[in-house]
Amino acid sequence: MFTAFLIKYAEIGVKGKNRYIFEEALVQQIKYAVRRCEGEFKVTRTQGRIYVEALTEFDFEETVDNLKTVFGISGICPVVYVEDEGFERLGGDIVKYVGEVYPDADKTFKVNARRARKNYPLNSMEINSRIGEVILEAYPGMRVDVHSPDIMLNIEIREKIYIYSEVIPGPGGMPAGTGGKAMLLLSGGIDSPVAGYMIAKRGVKIDAVYFHAPPYTSERAKQKVVDLARLVSRYTGPIYLHVINFTDIQLYIYEKCPHDELTIIMRRYMMRIAEHIAKETECLGLITGESIGQVASQTMQSLAVTNEVCTLPVYRPLIGMDKLEIVDIAEKINTYETSILPYEDCCTIFVAKHPVTKPNPGVIKRHEKNLEEKIEELVETALENDELIVVR
Amino acid sequence: MEVYLDNSATTRCFEDVAALMTHIMCNDYGNPSSLHLKGVQAENYTRYAKETIAKLLKVNEKEILFTSGGTEADNIALIGCALANHRAGRHLITTAIEHPAVMQTMRYLEDQGFHVTYLPVDDKGRIRLEDLSRAMRGDTILVSIMHTNNEIGSLQPVAEAGALIKKMNSRTLFHVDAVQGFGKFRIYPKKMNIDLLSVSAHKIHGPKGAGFLYVNEKVKIKPIIYGGGQQNNLRSGTENVPGIAGMAKAAEMVYADLDLDVDRLYGLKQRFVDGVTKIDHVKINGYTGRESAPHVVSVSVRGIRSEVLLHALEDRGIYVSAGSACSARKPQPSATLKAIGVEKDLLESTIRFSFSVFTTEEEIDYTLRALYDIIPMLRKYARH
Numbered sequence: 001m002f003t004a005f006l007i008k009y010a011e012i013g014v015k016g017k018n019r020y021i022f023e024e025a026l027v028q029q030i031k032y033a034v035r036r037c038e039g040e041f042k043v044t045r046t047q048g049r050i051y052v053e054a055l056t057e058f059d060f061e062e063t064v065d066n067l068k069t070v071f072g073i074s075g076i077c078p079v080v081y082v083e084d085e086g087f088e089r090l091g092g093d094i095v096k097y098v099g100e101v102y103p104d105a106d107k108t109f110k111v112n113a114r115r116a117r118k119n120y121p122l123n124s125m126e127i128n129s130r131i132g133e134v135i136l137e138a139y140p141g142m143r144v145d146v147h148s149p150d151i152m153l154n155i156e157i158r159e160k161i162y163i164y165s166e167v168i169p170g171p172g173g174m175p176a177g178t179g180g181k182a183m184l185l186l187s188g189g190i191d192s193p194v195a196g197y198m199i200a201k202r203g204v205k206i207d208a209v210y211f212h213a214p215p216y217t218s219e220r221a222k223q224k225v226v227d228l229a230r231l232v233s234r235y236t237g238p239i240y241l242h243v244i245n246f247t248d249i250q251l252y253i254y255e256k257c258p259h260d261e262l263t264i265i266m267r268r269y270m271m272r273i274a275e276h277i278a279k280e281t282e283c284l285g286l287i288t289g290e291s292i293g294q295v296a297s298q299t300m301q302s303l304a305v306t307n308e309v310c311t312l313p314v315y316r317p318l319i320g321m322d323k324l325e326i327v328d329i330a331e332k333i334n335t336y337e338t339s340i341l342p343y344e345d346c347c348t349i350f351v352a353k354h355p356v357t358k359p360n361p362g363v364i365k366r367h368e369k370n371l372e373e374k375i376e377e378l379v380e381t382a383l384e385n386d387e388l389i390v391v392r
Numbered sequence: 393m394e395v396y397l398d399n400s401a402t403t404r405c406f407e408d409v410a411a412l413m414t415h416i417m418c419n420d421y422g423n424p425s426s427l428h429l430k431g432v433q434a435e436n437y438t439r440y441a442k443e444t445i446a447k448l449l450k451v452n453e454k455e456i457l458f459t460s461g462g463t464e465a466d467n468i469a470l471i472g473c474a475l476a477n478h479r480a481g482r483h484l485i486t487t488a489i490e491h492p493a494v495m496q497t498m499r500y501l502e503d504q505g506f507h508v509t510y511l512p513v514d515d516k517g518r519i520r521l522e523d524l525s526r527a528m529r530g531d532t533i534l535v536s537i538m539h540t541n542n543e544i545g546s547l548q549p550v551a552e553a554g555a556l557i558k559k560m561n562s563r564t565l566f567h568v569d570a571v572q573g574f575g576k577f578r579i580y581p582k583k584m585n586i587d588l589l590s591v592s593a594h595k596i597h598g599p600k601g602a603g604f605l606y607v608n609e610k611v612k613i614k615p616i617i618y619g620g621g622q623q624n625n626l627r628s629g630t631e632n633v634p635g636i637a638g639m640a641k642a643a644e645m646v647y648a649d650l651d652l653d654v655d656r657l658y659g660l661k662q663r664f665v666d667g668v669t670k671i672d673h674v675k676i677n678g679y680t681g682r683e684s685a686p687h688v689v690s691v692s693v694r695g696i697r698s699e700v701l702l703h704a705l706e707d708r709g710i711y712v713s714a715g716s717a718c719s720a721r722k723p724q725p726s727a728t729l730k731a732i733g734v735e736k737d738l739l740e741s742t743i744r745f746s747f748s749v750f751t752t753e754e755e756i757d758y759t760l761r762a763l764y765d766i767i768p769m770l771r772k773y774a775r776h
Contacts, residue, residue, distance in 0.1 A: 215703030251773055350773070 001080055001100060002060060005067065006164055007050040008075035010172070025175035025203075026050065026072040032237065033066040047116060051079070064168055069234050071201050073170030077154075080163045087122065090161060091134040094153070097163050098135055098142070108145035109135065113155040120157045127155060174203030176237050181205040182315060183278035184287040185270060186229060186241070188221055188343060191289030191318055193228045193335040194326050198317035199287050200236040207281055208239050209274045211246040216350075221343035229391040231335045238392040242277050245385055246270070249378045250350065256370040259352045263297045264359050265368060267306045269379065275310050276383060285313040291321055296355040305359045394709040395755040399595075400542050400572060400688055400746035401713055406597045409641045413599060413634040424631050425622060434633045441640030448647055449589070449606060450580050457605045457627055458636050462571040462592030463493040465605035466536075468627065469567045469588040470497045472613040473534050474506055480563060481531025487511045487519050487548070489728040490538050493590075494569055498536075511537075517546030517678045517732045521556055528557065534565040539573030543728040543744060544678035545688030547573075554585030565611060571595055571603075575646040576654060576686055587611050593635065597748070598642030602635030646749070653749050657686035660747055660756055664689055667760035671767055677734060677742065687747045690729075692738040696770045701743055704766045710759050713744040 009026060027045050030052060034041040039058030044051050052067070060078070067076050082093045098105065113127035122130070131153075135142055156162040184196040186208040200206050210225045222243065233239045246269075253265050274286055290298045297306070307314055318326055330336035368375075396404065416437060422430030424438050438458070446453035459465045474484065486498055488510045498508045509527040511519045519537065528535075535557050537548050550568055557566050567588040570579055574589075575596035581589050588611065593602035607613060607626070619628030646653070658681075665680045673694035678684055693701060698714035705712055725739040734742065745759070 215705075215707055216700050218699065218703050219706075254773055 002078035003054050003081055004079040004162070005052040005063070006077040006079050006162070007052060007067070007073055008077065008167065008170070009050070009072050010074040022072070022175055022178055022203075023050070025178045026070070029070045029072065029175050029177075029237070030067065033070045034063060037063045037066050039063075068168070068170055070175070071171055071173035071203065071235060072175035074172050075167040076170055077164040077167050081160045082163065084120075084157070084159075084161050087130070090155075091131065093161075094131055094155070094163065095134060095138040097165075098139065098153070101165065102151065104141070105139035106141040107150035108143045108148075109151040109153055110144065110146050110149040111135075111153050111155065113157070115157045117157050117159070127157075131155065171201065171235070173201035176200060176203060176235075177205050179203030179205075180284045181207060181282060182285040182287050183274055183281070183283040184208040185274050185289075186210050186225055187289070188224045188228065188339065188341070189289065190323075190330050190336060190339040191291065191294075191326055193232050193289075193339065194329045194333070195287050195289035195315075195317050196232050197235055197329065197333050197335075199315055200232070206232070206236045206239055206287070207242070207278075207283060209242040209244060209277055211270055211273075212243050213247045213250055214245070216247065216250075218343060220341075224338060224341050224343055226389060226391060227338050228335055229389075231333065231338060233391050235333065238390055240281070241389040241391050243387040243389060244273055244277075244382050245387075246382065249375070249382060252371065252374060252378055254350055257367045259350075260354060260356050261359065261364060261367055262350055262352060263355050264302055264305055264364060265371075267297055267302075268309045268364070268368070269375075271306055271309050271314070273379060273382060275312050277386065278312055283312070285315050286310060287315045287317070289318055289326075290316045291318045291323075291326065294323065296357045299357050301358040301360075302356075305361050305364055308361060393755075393758055394711075395759055396711050397745045397747060397751065397755075397759065398711045398713045399748035399751075400744060402594045402600065403597045403748050404750060405594075405599060405638070406642055406645055408645065409598055409638045412641050413638040416634040416637055420633075422633075424633060425620070434631075437633050437637040438631050441636045444640040444644055445604060448643055450582060451606055452609060454624075455606055455609055457607055457623055458631055459603045459605055459627060460601055460632070461594070461603035462491075462569070462590050465590035465592070465603050466491070466493040466567075466569055467497050468605055468613070468616055469590060469607075470494065470501065470534065470536060471616050472626075473565050473567070473588070473611065474501050474504070475614040475616075476612040477533040477565070478506075481529075481533045482506045483509070483529050483532045485509045485511065485524065485527050485532060485535040487513060487537055488731040489513055489517060489541055489543075489546075490536065491542055491569060491571065493571075494536055494538065495727070513546070513731050515733050516683075517541055517544050517728065519548055519553070521549060521552055524553055525556055525560065528560045528564070530561070532561060532564050534567060536567040536569065539568050539570040539579065540576065540685045540688075541678075541728060542572050542688070543726055544690040544732065545572075545685035545746075546678045546732075547684060550579075550586070551584040558585045572685060572688070575643065576650075576657075578647075578650065581606055581608065588613075593639035593642060596639075596642050596646045598639040599635050602632055602639045604639070654686050657747055657749075657751075658682065660751055660753065661686055661689060663753065664745065664747075664756050664760065667756070668763060671763060674767075675738065677729065677732060689745045690742060691745065692734060692742045693767060694738060694741060696767065697740055698743050700770060701741075701766065704770060705759070705762060708762045708766075710762055713746070714742070 023045055027043055030043050040055040042053045042055055080097055111128045111131045113124045115124055132144055151165050153165045179202055182204050184206050186192045196206050208229055212222050229239045229241050249269055257265050420433045422434035424435035442453040442456045445456050484506055502508050511523050513519050537553055539550055540547055554566050557564050565587045566585055568586045569590045571592045574591040587608040589606040591604050594600040615626050617628050622628050668691055675692045677690035702714050729739055
């Protein structure tokens with residue numbers, strides 16, 4: 001029975017003179033999202049509202065699911081259109097609407113009419129009270145509550161008359177592409193896809209880098225990362241995934257540096273490489289899935305030591321979250337099941353039994369000196385062999 | 393150079409088999425149950441396939457049941473016989489090193505109230521007949537023993553076990569999972585007292601999705617799949633005509649020069665074993681000579697995780713398996729390797745090489761050279 005959706009957006013409403021940029025971006029993203037759905041749709045922006053109208057038969061569930069991936073949407077209201085054929089007829093349509101959407105008809109409600117077309121014979125107040133009467137008459141179980149109703153029954157008088165009362169929560173945030181671009185360090189784990197999602201939610205476009213270490217990590221591990229990027233790209237739009245072969249760098253560090261510092265030094269080189277690609281691709285920051293204290297390389301001391309090799313800001317949206325909170329989001333955005341597939345990633349293959357948890361920056365720098373002879377060449381080779389995969 | 397040494401996981405389809413199947417799918421695509429000519433043509437393929445397979449096993453063609461593969465054949469054999477014979481008893485016997493298709497089906501039957509005895513194996517992966525005879529009870533309705541182990545290539549004394557079972561209890565059924573043995577050995581169920589025998593097509597250069605179960609006509613068995621009543625009601629569902637015809641063709645081809653091919657495989661295996669054992673701290677699991685399968689070698693390489701060695705070989709175009717391909721999905725140490733007492737450090741350092749008629753001496757030598765290169769290099773970076 002629904003033939004359109006009214007899209008509610010909260011935050012971009014407050015963006016002052018830039019508002020139209022955000023609204024245009026949101027319309028664009030909505031168009032992308034409904035393009036994935038069966039049926040044809042028209043997306044329009046009028047008088048501070050965005051409508052998604054179905055022009056053909058469509059799959060309600062599928063369309064809602066796809067709209068739920070569009071950052072910037074705070075609510076999705078399924079709308080019923082009726083022709084304006086007089087007030088009598090409107091009363092009948094409303095009764096039918098209430099009967100279908102609330103079959104038990106035992107809720108409290110409030111009618112909220114809006115006249116976009118001011119030549120309608122009744123004003124908003126009149127519509128409110130008269131429609132209220134019609135509903136009370138038809139459904140004795142319904143009661144009016146103007147302060148906190150269960151149902152806010154919206155009636156908008158335009159060319160046609162729009163009726164809606166349900167609000168399906170959207171993901172919130174800001175439309176993709178309104179906030180610049182950042183480089184996500186994507187592993188096969190639970191955290192990094194969530195970190196990418198969270199920054200993308202603020203309107204940031206995401207590119208990603210994955211460190212591949214054949215033969216220590218397999219083609220399947222790489223495929224898993226591509227799959228994760230694809231799941232995240234549902235929200236973020238296309239992701240440019242850079243696959244960097246890290247094996248030789250890793251082995252060289254292993255050869256030259258103390259084993260308990262391997263992970264930390266390795267991460268410093270990952271950050272350096274990620275930053276290099278980020279700068280070349282006009283990214284304004286790096287994103288990692290780090291959370292304080294989760295593993296040895298994510299203590300405050302370790303984070304400080306990895307952080308100091310970068311000049312770009314490093315965004316760590318999960319920094320204060322517990323694992324379970326992260327898992328909740330991973331489940332919500334559907335990356336969890338893929339993340340827990342058991343393929344080894346390059347952070348774990350050579351991990352020492354007791355890696356340092358409180359690395360000293362001076363000591364780490366001194367040990368990195370052991371790498372002077374070949375490391376630059378190795379990093380250069382790795383960058384030259386950057387494999388770019390466009391994930392969408 | 394591409395060297396495929398994972399033939400226990402699956403094999404390359406013979407081109408003649410693929411051509412036959414394409415022809416059937418595009419031209420003779422009828423449903424064998426249809427009454428018209430197209431149906432009859434299709435039925436001719438399945439009839440011919442039955443004849444071919446029955447002849448190879450020296451059994452009656454009515455005793456061949458087509459399935460979707462080895463796993464389904466094992467499931468029908470075990471569950472079908474358990475369902476049909478549970479009044480005679482609720483005890484089953486199998487070995488500790490069966491393929492999951494048997495092992496997990498046994499676990500299911502345990503949940504259904506059956507009792508299962510798992511026979512241990514010696515350090516070469518063979519059961520002892522004394523253990524079998526001790527495990528046999530008055531209410532043992534079925535014994536299931538694999539012919540050839542998929543991970544280490546050990547052979548079970550199937551004929552002796554068959555004789556022993558029938559001597560102790562003529563009503564006990566004997567099932568043999570011959571997925572790895574068919575196409576490498578001549579297996580004659582009637583002579584070996586085998587009542588049920590599972591085979592898969594894609595292990596013998598046939599297509600995936602096809603297999604068969606030999607069911608001795610005297611066996612009481614119930615279907616586990618219901619429907620249109622095809623194949624004497626025992627396995628409903630339209631027959632996979634191209635798969636069945638392809639399987640029969642492949643079987644015909646592997647048995648055409650069996651002795652020659654098997655001799656050659658044993659030669660290749662010996663060449664490989666001689667070469668690989670020159671490397672320090674490398675151990676072969678199970679027997680290597682004629683007491684073992686001609687096409688499987690299980691090698692433990694101390695200090696290197698199997699997955700890493702596998703990918704390093706892959707990098708040079710050599711495809712092998714870590715443990716067994718089916719267990720590569722869940723990273724648990726292999727039950728077979730544990731059962732033959734492989735020490736803990738080596739459980740995750742074991743690689744399986746498996747050969748086929750397509751394997752050449754040149755490929756074996758190329759693989760050995762790769763191992764001579766890779767193993768010392770990987771050992772340098774062992775995890776501490």
